[in-house]
Amino acid sequence: MVAHHTHLYRRVVREIAKATVKPRLARNKDIASNFRALFAQTGRSEDVQHFHHDMQNALTFLRSQREYKALLERYNPLIDLTAEERIEATARRVAISSPETLAALRTASSCLIDLLPVAFPTETVYGLGAIALNATAALKIFSTKRRPADNPLIVHVSSRRMLQTLLPQNYALSPSYELLIQHFWPGPLTLLFPCDHSLIPDIITAGQPTVAIRMPSHPVARALIAITDAPLAAPSANSSGKPSPTRADHVLNDLSGKITIILDGGPCEVGVESTVVDGLHEDGNIRILRPGGITVEDIKRVLVNGSSDTDTPTPEILVHRRDFCDDVLERAPTTPGMKYRHYSPSVPVTLMHTSDAPLGIKPLSPSAFLADLKRSKPQSLSRGALRVGLLMPSDSILMKYLISDATIQWHEFPFGLVSEPAVIARRLFDGLLTLERESVDLILVEEVPEDNEGLAIMNRVKKAAGNSQWITIP
Numbered sequence: 001m002v003a004h005h006t007h008l009y010r011r012v013v014r015e016i017a018k019a020t021v022k023p024r025l026a027r028n029k030d031i032a033s034n035f036r037a038l039f040a041q042t043g044r045s046e047d048v049q050h051f052h053h054d055m056q057n058a059l060t061f062l063r064s065q066r067e068y069k070a071l072l073e074r075y076n077p078l079i080d081l082t083a084e085e086r087i088e089a090t091a092r093r094v095a096i097s098s099p100e101t102l103a104a105l106r107t108a109s110s111c112l113i114d115l116l117p118v119a120f121p122t123e124t125v126y127g128l129g130a131i132a133l134n135a136t137a138a139l140k141i142f143s144t145k146r147r148p149a150d151n152p153l154i155v156h157v158s159s160r161r162m163l164q165t166l167l168p169q170n171y172a173l174s175p176s177y178e179l180l181i182q183h184f185w186p187g188p189l190t191l192l193f194p195c196d197h198s199l200i201p202d203i204i205t206a207g208q209p210t211v212a213i214r215m216p217s218h219p220v221a222r223a224l225i226a227i228t229d230a231p232l233a234a235p236s237a238n239s240s241g242k243p244s245p246t247r248a249d250h251v252l253n254d255l256s257g258k259i260t261i262i263l264d265g266g267p268c269e270v271g272v273e274s275t276v277v278d279g280l281h282e283d284g285n286i287r288i289l290r291p292g293g294i295t296v297e298d299i300k301r302v303l304v305n306g307s308s309d310t311d312t313p314t315p316e317i318l319v320h321r322r323d324f325c326d327d328v329l330e331r332a333p334t335t336p337g338m339k340y341r342h343y344s345p346s347v348p349v350t351l352m353h354t355s356d357a358p359l360g361i362k363p364l365s366p367s368a369f370l371a372d373l374k375r376s377k378p379q380s381l382s383r384g385a386l387r388v389g390l391l392m393p394s395d396s397i398l399m400k401y402l403i404s405d406a407t408i409q410w411h412e413f414p415f416g417l418v419s420e421p422a423v424i425a426r427r428l429f430d431g432l433l434t435l436e437r438e439s440v441d442l443i444l445v446e447e448v449p450e451d452n453e454g455l456a457i458m459n460r461v462k463k464a465a466g467n468s469q470w471i472t473i474p
Contacts, residue, residue, distance in 0.1 A: 008055055009039040015062040101220070104263055109228045111260050117141055119237040119251045120224050121265025122156075122216040124188045124273050124293050125244040125429065126251050127234030128259070129156070129224070135201035138233050142203070144258050147240040152206040152333065153233040154190050154274070155213045158225035163213060166231060168196045176279050176286060176315050179306040180299065186217035188274040188293025204233050206333070214274050220265040236273065237262075243343045243432040243464065246271050250433050271426035272456045275299070285316040287324070289333075291456040293425075319455070343429070343464040345436040345443065347389070351465035352446045354398055354473060363470035366401035370408070377441055385409040389435030389443040391428070393418040396446055397473055411440050421453035428457055432464065 012035055042051040108118045115137040117130045128145060130137035132155045142149060157163050160181075171194050173181070180189060195211040205211050213231075216222060225232050236244035237251045237259075245251045248264035255262075275292035277299070279285075286303065288296060300317050307314040318324045357363045364372065377386055389411045392399040395418055403410050413431035416423030435443050445461050448454045 008052060008059075009035070012039075012055060012059055012062075015059055104261075105220070105223055105227055108224055108261050108263055112137070112224075112228050112230070112232070115140065116260050117144055118224070119248075119255065119259055119262040120221055120234075121218050121248070121263060121268060122221045122234075123218045123268060124216075124270045125246050125268055126237040126248065126262075127156070127221070127232075128237035128255075129232035129234035131228070132156075132204055132231040132233035133199060133201070135203050138201060138203045141233065141235065144255065145235065145238070145240045147235065149203070150206045150333075151235075151240075152208060152212065153204050153235055154276075155200070155204065155211060156221065156225055156232045156234050157213060157215050158222045159215070162225075162231055163215070166193070166196065166199065166211070166213065168194050174279060174284070175306070175312060176284070176303060179302055180277065180279075183302045184294050184298075186215040186222065188214075188217075188270050190214040190274045190276045190290075190292075192276070192278045192280055192289075194280065208333075210278075210280065212276060218265060218269075220263055224263065241342060241344055243345055243429045243436075244273060245433070246426070246429050250430070253433075253437070267426075267430070269426065271428060271430070272453075272460060275456070279315070283316075284313070285318055288317065288319040289329075291319065291459050293453075293456070295452045296455060297452055343432070343460045344466075345432045345464070347436050347440055348442045348467075349432070349461075349465045350442060350444050351461055351468040352392075352398060352444050353468060353470045355447065355470075357470035361470055363472045365472055365474065366398065369469060369471060370402065370405050373442075374407075387411060387438075387440040389413065389431075389438065389440035391415055391431045391435070391443060392446040393424065393448065398446055398471060401473070402444070411435055411438050418448060421448060421451075421457060424448060425453040425457050428460060 016035070042048055108120065111118050112129065112131055115131065115134060117128050117137070117140050119126055119128050121127075128141055130141050132138065132153075138153065141147065141153065155166065157166070177191060180191065190212045191214065192210045192212055195205050195209055200211050216225075238245050238254050242254060243250075245254065246268040247266075248262050251259075251262050270293040273290065273292050275288060275294040276290040278287040278289055281287065286299065288299070296317060296319060303317070304314050320326070320329075353363075373388075374386060385408060387409045388402075390399055390402070391413055393415050399412075402408075403412070413427070413434055415427055415431060418424075432443065445465065447461070448457055450458050
């Protein structure tokens with residue numbers, strides 16, 4: 001009994017310590033001291049069994065209050081808080097401690113509330129954000145980027161609570177969506193939901209019946225949304241059609257003078273936009289409308305494992321333009337990146353294929369390709385050496401053949417190994433923009449296998465490239 005009494009006392013004291021707000025030095029020593037005296041006194045009484053029962057109840061209460069607070073901060077950190085308290089709570093939640101960062105977030109939030117667009121980092125690419133529920137604010141995104149009005153925007157939220165405020169009251173998440181949110185939010189996954197047109201302006205959805213929503217994982221993005229206490233519509237922070245920015249200086253070089261503030265959160269970890277999923281069809285299948293930072297393989301793994309746990313059928317995963325085509329969807333897209341040419345620098349881009357050529361297309365040897373290239377660029381040769389940018393894996397055999405021609409000035413951008421598609425994805429847009437700034441005459445991008453992150457890479461490169469060339473390696 002004595003051992004149980006001592007063990008229970010230690011558990012209560014530990015739970016009090018966990019429940020106390022930071023810093024640790026601010027623990028209420030009086031409470032711990034009172035409990036110590038209470039345990040010492042009751043340990044000598046005859047009613048110790050009832051006391052232990054009461055303390056177990058108190059211990060359960062303390063633990064439940066601590067866990068409730070953790071859940072509240074995770075899913076609804078802004079409830080009943082003043083603006084200043086909201087900033088502090090959000091900073092704790094996303095581990096932001098720098099006074100300079102907090103000051104920048106306050107300034108950016110004020111701009112958003114004044115209906116001015118703000119550039120901010122996400123884990124995918126830098127976004128140009130405006131309050132999603134205000135049509136006037138969203139319109140400034142389109143005018144700043146010169147974005148076509150029929151190209152919808154993705155809405156960014158900071159919590160499940162914020163997501164729920166955007167959805168129709170009678171809508172319930174499907175089991176597939178619950179699994180995807182559980183595993184990939186916050187993160188580079190966008191889901192299509194039914195749109196509440198009484199709440200979300202048509203300019204956000206291009207008049208479509210669905211709205212694309214995601215929860216970014218970058219701490220600055222989540223903090224900005226939470227501090228502003230409003231969902232943000234945010235496409236990439238670049239002129240429409242250009243490569244997406246993955247560094248703050250990319251945004252500055254493109255949109256300087258057009259926006260008030262750029263939050264610099266360092267280089268983006270993923271480097272390509274989010275994967276967009278449509279799971280709203282009656283067949284229950286998952287349609288990948290745009291491959292991105294979450295791979296098809298990861299989505300399949302989660303859904304297969306989740307279905308086996310619940311004995312429900314595993315939905316089929318269909319990738320747009322690989323497993324299905326939809327002409328109506330391409331004419332009136334429900335998500336960005338489907339209709340218009342994207343990701344193109346001002347420099348011509350050629351996609352170099354080393355895989356088997358389609359029927360009717362005769363591949364060239366590297367030497368024949370270089371000879372054709374020089375003949376097609378006489379104006380560049382008249383100014384001196386032809387300047388060619390290379391975006392190719394560092395273990396590329398093709399690149400070794402090409403750079404052996406010393407009459408061409410080669411500009412190589414480090415791209416990573418072909419076995420590391422996540423690294424290549426992270427460097428793709430940075431490479432296009434860097435080579436563009438180096439004033440090369442054209443950029444050659446070598447294809448990568450279309451699995452894992454390679455599917456998203458090739459989706460972007462195919463849209464960026466003006467033409468393609470098949471090459472045979474000797």
